[in-house]
Structures are given as structure tokens and as C-alpha cells.
Amino acid sequence: MLQLNNIVKIFNKGTVDENVLFNDFSFNVNKGDFISVIGSNGSGKTTLLNLACGTMQPDSGSVIFEGKDITKVSEYKRAKFIGRVLQDPRMGTCGSLSILENMALSDNKNKAYDLSPVINKKRVDHYKTLLEQCGMGLENRMGVKVGSLSGGQRQALALIIATMTDIKMLILDEHTAALDPKSSETLMQITDKIVKEKQLTTLMVTHNLRFAVEYGNRMVMMHSGNAVMNLSEEEKKQTGIDDILDKFNEISIEVGN
Amino acid sequence: MNVILNILIVTLEEGLMYALMALGVYITYSILDFPDLSVDGTFPLGAILSGILIMKGVNPWLCLLIAFAVGMLAGTVTGLLHVKLKIRPLLCGILIYTCCLSINLVMLLKGTGGKAIATFFNKDTIFNSSLGALIPESIGGYYLRTTIVSLILVIVCKILLDLYLKTKSGLLLRATGDNEKFVTMLGQDNGVSKILGLAIGNGFAALAGSVVAQSKGSADQQMGVGMVVLALASVIIGLSVFKKVSFMKATTMVILGSILYKGCLSIALALGLPTEYLKLLMALIFTAALVFSNGLGIKGRRTSDASAK
Numbered sequence: 001m002l003q004l005n006n007i008v009k010i011f012n013k014g015t016v017d018e019n020v021l022f023n024d025f026s027f028n029v030n031k032g033d034f035i036s037v038i039g040s041n042g043s044g045k046t047t048l049l050n051l052a053c054g055t056m057q058p059d060s061g062s063v064i065f066e067g068k069d070i071t072k073v074s075e076y077k078r079a080k081f082i083g084r085v086l087q088d089p090r091m092g093t094c095g096s097l098s099i100l101e102n103m104a105l106s107d108n109k110n111k112a113y114d115l116s117p118v119i120n121k122k123r124v125d126h127y128k129t130l131l132e133q134c135g136m137g138l139e140n141r142m143g144v145k146v147g148s149l150s151g152g153q154r155q156a157l158a159l160i161i162a163t164m165t166d167i168k169m170l171i172l173d174e175h176t177a178a179l180d181p182k183s184s185e186t187l188m189q190i191t192d193k194i195v196k197e198k199q200l201t202t203l204m205v206t207h208n209l210r211f212a213v214e215y216g217n218r219m220v221m222m223h224s225g226n227a228v229m230n231l232s233e234e235e236k237k238q239t240g241i242d243d244i245l246d247k248f249n250e251i252s253i254e255v256g257n
Numbered sequence: 258m259n260v261i262l263n264i265l266i267v268t269l270e271e272g273l274m275y276a277l278m279a280l281g282v283y284i285t286y287s288i289l290d291f292p293d294l295s296v297d298g299t300f301p302l303g304a305i306l307s308g309i310l311i312m313k314g315v316n317p318w319l320c321l322l323i324a325f326a327v328g329m330l331a332g333t334v335t336g337l338l339h340v341k342l343k344i345r346p347l348l349c350g351i352l353i354y355t356c357c358l359s360i361n362l363v364m365l366l367k368g369t370g371g372k373a374i375a376t377f378f379n380k381d382t383i384f385n386s387s388l389g390a391l392i393p394e395s396i397g398g399y400y401l402r403t404t405i406v407s408l409i410l411v412i413v414c415k416i417l418l419d420l421y422l423k424t425k426s427g428l429l430l431r432a433t434g435d436n437e438k439f440v441t442m443l444g445q446d447n448g449v450s451k452i453l454g455l456a457i458g459n460g461f462a463a464l465a466g467s468v469v470a471q472s473k474g475s476a477d478q479q480m481g482v483g484m485v486v487l488a489l490a491s492v493i494i495g496l497s498v499f500k501k502v503s504f505m506k507a508t509t510m511v512i513l514g515s516i517l518y519k520g521c522l523s524i525a526l527a528l529g530l531p532t533e534y535l536k537l538l539m540a541l542i543f544t545a546a547l548v549f550s551n552g553l554g555i556k557g558r559r560t561s562d563a564s565a566k
Contacts, residue, residue, distance in 0.1 A: 080444035094432045094439050105428055109443050113425040162442070 001201050002029040002052060002169060007061035009047060009225075021047055022058070022225040029169075034195055034202040036212040038244075039222030040252050045205045048222070049173050052203065054078045066168070080110060083162035083200075085155070087174040092158025095147030099138060102146055102161060103127045109165040130160050134190055152183030156190060163194050170195065172204040176211070184208070188215065209248070213241050223251045266399055268523040272516030273407035274468050275487060279495070279515040280418055280508060281328075281461025282488035287496065287507070289434040289454045294350025294485050295335045296462045298357025299328045301481035303463025305361050308375035308476030309368030317383045321410075321467050328463025329456040331357065336452030350485075361478050374477040375470075382471035383410075403472050410468060414461070415508045421457075430454050462488070483536050490543040491515035497550040518542065 009022040021044050029035060039045045050056040051063060054075035063071045070078060085092050093102050104119045107127070128139040134156045138149075146154060155175060163170060172191065176184035188208075192215055195202050206212050212219050219236050221229035221244070229247060231239060278300060285293040303324035310320050331353055338349040362373075369375050383389050384403050394402050421427045433440050433450035440447040462484070470476035495514020499505050521542050522535065530538065 074446075076441045076444055076446050079442050084442055086438070091436065091438045092442070094435045096435045097428070097432065101428060105425070105432060106443060108425055113429045113445060115421070115424045115426055117423060118425045118428045119423075 001031040001033075001066060002203075003027070003064040004048070004051060004058075005062045005064065007051060007063075008059045009044075009051065009056070010059050013059070020225070022061075025061075025225055027227065029201060029203060031201055032199060033218055034200075034216035035204065035218045035220060036216040037203065037205045037220045037222060038207070038209060038212045038248070040248070042224075043222040044225045045222050046173060049171050049203065049205060053082055053084060053171060081168045082171055083165075083167035083169070084171045085158050085162050085173065085175040087177050089151040089154040089158065089178055093146045093154055093161060096145065098143050098145055099131075099149075099157065100124065100127065100142040102157065103130075103164070106161040106164055130164060131157075133193065134160065135186075150183075152179050152187060155179060155183075155187055159187065159191060159194065163198060163200065168201065170200045170202045172202065172206075174205050174207060177207055191215075209241055209244055213239075213244065219244075221247065221251075262399060264523050264527055266401065266404055268519050269516060270404040270407055270472075272519035273404065273411045273512070274472065275465060275491065275519065276411050276512040276515035277414055277468060278462045278465035278484065278488045279491035279511045280414060281458040281465070282485075283492050283507065283511045284418075284430075284454050284461070285458035286489060286492055287434075288431055289451060289458075291339075291346045291434075291451065291455065292350070292489075293332075293335065293455060293458060294347060295331060295353035295357070295455075295459055296350075296488055297481045297484050298354035298361070299331045299459040299462040300466040300469075300484045301361050301476070301478055302331060302357050303328050303466030304470035304476040304480050305364050305368075305375060305466075305478070306463075307467035308377055308470050309364060311377045311380050311382065311471070312368065312375060314380075317381055317386060317471055318388075320471075321383065321464055324463040324467035325460040328466075329460040331463070332456040332459030333452055335459065336448075336455040339455075340448035340451055357481075358478065361481075365477070374475055376475045378474040380474075382474070383468070384472055407468065407472075411512055414464075415512060418508055419506060426453070483539055486539055486543050487518070488515075490539065490546050491518045493543075493546045493550050494518050497546065 004025065004027040007022045007025045008020075011019045011021060025044075027048065037045050037048065047056065051058055054070070054073060054077075058071065062069055065081070094105070097105070100119060104123070107123060108118065124142070127142070131139040136153050136156060138153060138157060146157065149157065155178070159175070175191070176187050179187060188211055194200070202216070204216065213236060217233040219229070219231045220227045228251065229244070278296065282293070282296060285291045306327055307317075307320040307324050310323065311317055335349045335353045338344045338352060339346055344352070365373060365375060384406050389402065389406050392402050392405050394400065422431065429440065429443075429445060430450050430453065433447045433454070437447045440450060466480065469480065491514040492511050493514070494517055495510040495512070496507065498517065499510040499513060522538065525538055526532065526535070
């Protein structure tokens with residue numbers, strides 16, 4: 001479904017700080033995959049997602065989505081078929097607008113933002129049903145400003161918003177990293193439920209090795225711009241979390257992290 | 258007593274007229290978080306253009322619409338400079354303001370046959386023809402017609418703006434100022450939203466210019482001096498003074514802010530402040546408003562949301 005072919009990505013090109021992150025890197029996401037990506041800081045995880053979403057352009061190589069070359073397609077156009085939840089809970093929602101306004105705006109995603117009223121009363125029940133699956137009681141607080149919600153609630157709302165329209169792919173960029181252990185556990189369960197229900201092709205970057213092992217059908221470990229581990233569901237079951245941690249420590253020592 | 262009432266009426270009248278511009282600056286500064294200096298140029302642009310059109314006999318109400326449209330055009334250019342050429346907001350404003358200086362002068366010179374001021378005292382304006390003429394010139398000995406016409410205009414503009422901010426396009430505008438990334442993730446180009454916001458904001462500034470010119474019966478380049486400060490102060494005073502009034506809409510706060518601000522200036526003048534110190538006082542009040550609103554955290558959202566990443 002998504003292919004990154006022969007990607008070269010160089011940061012600070014032409015300066016003393018020049019850093020070649022990806023050199024002829026290729027990555028393939030199949031339809032229906034739920035891939036968890038782990039790796040130390042600077043290993044290229046987030047850059048991988050940014051290249052897929054169009055936040056960054058590769059120096060060379062191509063990004064193919066469902067057979068179409070989208071390398072030059074801008075970020076906002078890709079957002080029509082790629083849903084995304086970021087690490088910072090504040091980024092996926094609009095703090096100064098209410099839950100209802102946030103959802104109504106997002107519900108309109110693939111239509112024109114014209115002069116018609118944004119809130120359609122007939123859709124409100126549908127929004128509430130979507131929120132109920134979080135089990136946080138958000139469905140009873142539709143008029144509350146999103147800025148006053150907790151990080152966990154806000155991130156759950158961001159996830160609902162990212163997946164409420166027809167998207168072909170979901171990208172999760174350390175979306176549980178800013179939350180406390182309990183909230184991140186809850187959010188991960190909601191994520192898994194939504195991904196399974198909607199059969200979304202998902203690419204998730206996480207620092208939580210247990211999440212990476214427990215969820216998804218493929219696990220990739222990134223290190224200096226390469227996928228040093230690429231485990232299928234079967235292989236993942238046979239490899240324990242300790243083995244993965246050992247490998248992780250091994251590469252971390254190499255770079256002195 | 259008579260003197261005080263007259264001062265009150267003048268304050269109300271001017272406060273209402275300049276409130277139209279404050280509504281525009283509310284969109285650019287408060288909603289979009291874009292400090293737009295083009296207003297200093299688009300306000301006299303609307304004034305001078307209307308003045309010349311009225312001299313040529315164009316319907317004064319039509320002039321309001323033309324001024325709004327031309328203001329929108331100037332705002333669009335400000336937006337394009339920022340979005341397409343990636344120029345910083347403050348510089349975009351300065352550039353458009355500078356452009357307007359020339360455009361306004363050229364219009365004045367061509368329109369008046371070489372004069373630096375357009376005068377049209379005996380022509381039809383919105384205050385003395387059609388709808389304006391229906392309103393009695395003075396009530397109980399006080400000249401109220403200008404105030405009433407301005408009030409009607411402000412109310413109409415406020416209602417239209419409130420309605421707009423509830424539409425899909427309006428809500429997207431509010432989202433753009435709050436969280437650009439969110440708008441991108443909605444599959445929308447946030448540049449388009451910004452340009453639209455700047456266009457509407459400057460439309461209101463030019464509209465205010467047209468109204469003020471029509472009330473004075475003349476228009477010149479000088480009218481634009483200090484407009485940014487005036488409008489920003491109105492917005493900030495309004496939003497901070499009435500922050501606690503939960504049922505009040507932000508647009509209402511801005512209008513009241515404009516009246517309050519004019520009130521402060523009127524009081525100072527009535528107490529005997531020489532007019533040459535007026536701009537100094539404007540800057541002082543603006544500074545006080547900024548310090549006061551910092552304490553209340555009016556612009557605090559910039560540090561909490563927009564620049565979080």
C-alpha cells in the first residue's frame with residue numbers, strides 16, 4: 001500500500017553538521033498491516049513517518065501510495081487519506097473549540113469548508129457513539145472546550161477525530177508517549193479496537209517495547225536509518241521482550257545513548 | 258451637563274465608527290494571531306477611495322461595499338506575501354502599508370486634480386441621504402444622526418461576522434489561528450484560511466475608513482496614522498475588560514473596547530490635554546492595556562497551544 005523506495009535524506013546538507021540519515025532506504029507497508037516501529041532517538045522513526053505524511057521531502061527516492069507517486073504531493077493533500085495522531089496531545093485537536101466543534105469540523109474533512117453551518121444536529125448522536133467507545137464520559141461533555149481536557153482525554157479525542165472519516169492509513173507518532181502509564185494503556189486499547197474494527201493499515205512509532213510486542217502484526221526496529229529488525233507476527237511471538245531489549249541495548253551502546 | 262452629554266455622544270459616535278476596524282483587527286490579531294500592520298494603509302485606502310467616488314456622484318452605500326472589496330483585495334496581497342513568499346507577518350504589513358501610501362496619493366492626485374485632500378461636504382453620504390435622511394438629525398437638541406447610522410452599521414456587521422464565524426469556513430479560520438497542524442490534518446491548506454482572514458480583516462478596516470470619511474466629509478492620507486495602535490488597543494481593552502462576562506460574544510467586547518478607548522481619549526482632551534499629545538496618550542493607553550491583558554493571560558494561548566511544537 002505504502003512504499004518508500006531508495007530514500008535518501010540528509011539533514012543540514014552542506015554544513016559541518018551534515019547528517020546522512022537515510023541512504024538508499026526502502027520500506028514497504030502492506031494493506032492491512034499494523035506495524036509498530038521502535039528505535040532509539042535519532043534512528044529515523046519520526047523521519048520515516050514525516051516522509052510518509054509529506055511533512056518532509058526526501059532528497060531523492062520516491063514515496064508510492066496505492067501505486068501512485070505521492071513524493072511531491074503536499075502534506076495537507078495527503079491528510080485526506082492518511083490520518084495521523086501526534087505525540088503532543090495538543091496538536092491533534094483545537095483547544096479553543098468545543099468537543100462538538102472539533103468533531104463537526106473533522107466530520108467535514110473531505111467536503112468544502114463553505115458558508116453552511118458547521119454543526120449538523122443529526123450527526124451529534126453519531127459523534128456521541130464514537131466518543132462512548134473511549135469510556136471516558138466525553139460524550140456527556142460535548143460543549144466543553146477541548147483545552148480543558150486532560151492529556152489522555154485529549155489524545156483519545158484526537159484518535160477518534162483522525163479515524164472518523166474514511167482514511168486509508170493511520171499513522172501514530174508516539175501517540176501514548178506524553179501520557180501516564182494508565183492513560184497510555186487505555187489509549188492503546190482504544191487504538192487497537194478502532195484499528196481492528198475499521199481494518200486500518202497502521203504505522204505506529206512507539207518507545208514502549210511492550211506495546212510494540214503486544215500490538216500489531218509486524219515489528220520493525222530502526223537504527224541509524226536502517227531497519228535492523230523486521231519481525232512478522234510469528235517471529236514476534238517467538239522473540240521475547242527481553243531479546244528485543246537486548247538488541248536495543250546493543251545498538252544503543254554503539255551510539256552511546 | 259450639556260457639554261458632558263455632547264462629549265458622550267461624540268465618543269459613542271467615534272467609538273462605533275472605529276469599532277468596524279477593530280472587528281477586522283480582532284480577526285487578524287485575535288483569531289489568526291497575525292499582527293497586521295497593513296491596516297494603517299487600508300483604512301485611508303477605503304476613506305480616500307470612497308471620498309473620490311462620492312465626489313464623482315457614486316451612491317454612498319455602494320461606496321461602503323466597494324471600500325470593503327478593495328480592502329479585501331489589499332488584505333489578500335498581505336496574505337499572499339506571507340503564505341506564498343514566506344515573509345514574516347510584521348514585514349508583510351509594513352510592505353502593504355508602504356504600497357498603500359503611494360496608491361492613496363495617486364488616487365487623491367488623480368481624483369481631485371492635484372490636491373492632497375478629497376473634500377465632499379455638500380455631497381450625498383450615508384449620513385444625509387436615503388436611510389440616513391430618514392433618521393431625525395437631532396433628538397432633544399443633541400445631534401444623534403451620525404451615532405444612530407453608525408450604530409446600525411456596527412450591529413449589522415457584528416451580526417454578519419458572528420454568523421460567519423459559525424460557518425464551516427469561519428470555524429476553520431478559528432482553528433487556523435489556534436492550531437495550524439490541526440487544519441493541515443483536516444486536509445486543508447491553512448494558507449488559504451490565513452489569506453481569507455486577512456482579506457476580511459482589511460475589508461473591515463477599509464469599510465471603517467469609508468464611514469469615517471463620510472462622516473467628516475473629507476479624506477486624506479493622514480487619517481491612517483496610528484490606526485493599528487487604535488484598533489489593537491480597542492481589541493485588547495475590550496477582551497480584557499469584559500473577559501469575565503461569559504455570555505458576551507468577543508465581537509461585542511471588541512466594539513465596547515473601541516468605545517471605551519475613545520472614551521479615555523475624550524476624557525483626556527476634555528480635561529485639557531493639548532491635541533498634539535494625543536498620539537502619545539494613545540500609545541500610553543495601549544501599553545497599559547497590553548500590560549493589563551498580560552496579567553489576565555489574554556494572549557497566553559500562544560505559549561500554550563500554537564507554538565507548542
